[in-house]
Amino acid sequence: MVFLNSGNGYLVQDLPFTVTLKKFYVDYYSNGMPKLFASDIIVTDKASGKTTEARSRSTIR
Numbered sequence: 001m002v003f004l005n006s007g008n009g010y011l012v013q014d015l016p017f018t019v020t021l022k023k024f025y026v027d028y029y030s031n032g033m034p035k036l037f038a039s040d041i042i043v044t045d046k047a048s049g050k051t052t053e054a055r056s057r058s059t060i061r
Helices: none
Strands: 002-006 010-015 017-028 035-045 050-060
Touching: none
Parallel strands: none
Antiparallel strands: 002 010, 017 035, 035 050
16 A cells, blocks of 8 residues: 555555565675665565566665
8 A cells, every 4th residue: 555645634545566575685884884775575466466576776875
């Protein structure tokens, strides 16, 4: 579900897919600061049941 701001309240919208987290990673610079966040996920289409695996990444600079 997603909650969309709608004036004085929220509109609740059901999404046609689910996301499942398989594993979360954090890499660090030598000084201990985070360098990279990554997630292995599975996206599942609710109607067909088809699954797609992916890795999301975010680099911190």
